[in-house]
Amino acid sequence: MNISITGILLGLGGKCLLDWALVFLQRSHICRGFLGVFAVSLAAADTVLALSVAAVHAQAGGYISLPGLTLTRYHECLLVQIFGQLCSALQWPVALAAALDHLLAVTRSPPPLAGGARPAARVLVTGLLWYLAAAHVFLLSDFIPVMEDVPHNQINQCWVSHSSPVLQVTAALLLALCCGALHAGRGEPLSTELSSKGPIAEESRAHSGRDVARQAARIFLSTWAPFLLLLAVLALLPVGLPAHLALNAGWLCFLNSLLIAAILCAVRPASWTTQGPAAVPPDSFSEWTFQLVSTGEDQT
Template structure:
């Protein structure tokens, strides 16, 4: 897709403001999760790129001399395309790392670590992901920039790649969450119709796990239903999401809540004793489990 440099600057500026607004909203528990720390790194990178694009776009000559290098509007298009490819490559690794972070938190395996140690690990993981994604884009992905064959003074728009990774990630995690709900419901029905040796205890545990799964789904949908509707619209309509806008603070917050819901549902099927849910500025993960006799 072809987008004007003015629209790119406007999109990056809005994304940057939104990034920092959500960083401020999560300031109390930034050091407690990988996604919050990664969100800060994303806000910094978006800010630097926004300032660079703005300076080159408003400059009368269409170029700036920085450290002896002549930077032109060619570099605006090039950097936007590179950032888009890096964000595209980061989607699934972020899901994996954040999912493991939430899993270890819910299963109490990260409890002994101090806040400073956890922050250092999250910073290291964020930096490593950015580095590996950039390395992949430049060396392994076969990325070829698309540039207009005109003078840099005549460049007023850029070719921008679009991304489908957001829809793929959301669809996969929502299907996983749906499977957890179906599994919880089916396991409860099987225990109701097949007597076991420790029937009361097993039925009580099954009902408790089912309650956790159903309440987790309810909490998630109550908060993020509008965004799910918007994603469904993007999925049905032939509208591409610019790759440089695909990785943003709202998506990270949505991904954080969705991964928490998936991890809570998955862990509740394995063990009954859950630790406190990972920090979330949008969903309040509190559960009230009923017993089998009440049902």
């Protein structure tokens, strides 16, 4: 699809505002999860791209001369196209890395690193994913830039690709959530397994897989139903979402909640029966509070 450079700047500006606003909203726990660390790196990358495109576009001649380098409007389009390819390449790796991070938190698996080493490990993984995505785009993919055959100062629009991995990741995780809910719903109440195993068993026995699955799905949908509707509309549009805008902090927040819901449904029987209610990863949008039928109290 072809988008005017002004439209690209407006889109990047709005994306940067959204990114930094959500990073600020989650500042108290931004380093407690992989998605928070990645959101900071994404906001920084979006800001650099927006400032670079704006700086070139603001010049009357359509170029900027730097020591040993001249940036023109060809480079504006090239940067946007490369960044779009990077965002598309990162969708699945980011989702898988976040799923592993959440799974370790929910199951309370002993982490190999403790204290301040865990945030450092998340930063390392974030940098590694950006590096591998860049290597894929430049060395392994069949990416070919699309440029107008006109002088650089006459370029007023750029060709950008649309992103399909966003919808693919969403569909796959929603399917996983449904499968997890169905699997949990077929389980027997925990009271048959935990008749005399202490206080945690007394609380856990009131939970059946069906209860946890229903409550997890309700919590997720009560927050994100409008966003799911928006994604459904985007899937039906012939144009689609520009690739350089598809990976954003809002999408990462949605991904965070969806992963929590899917993992809670999938691993609850194994983790809750032995350790009690799971330690839910931080979420600024959905409140993962479950009702204990036996006590009438909420327990996260």
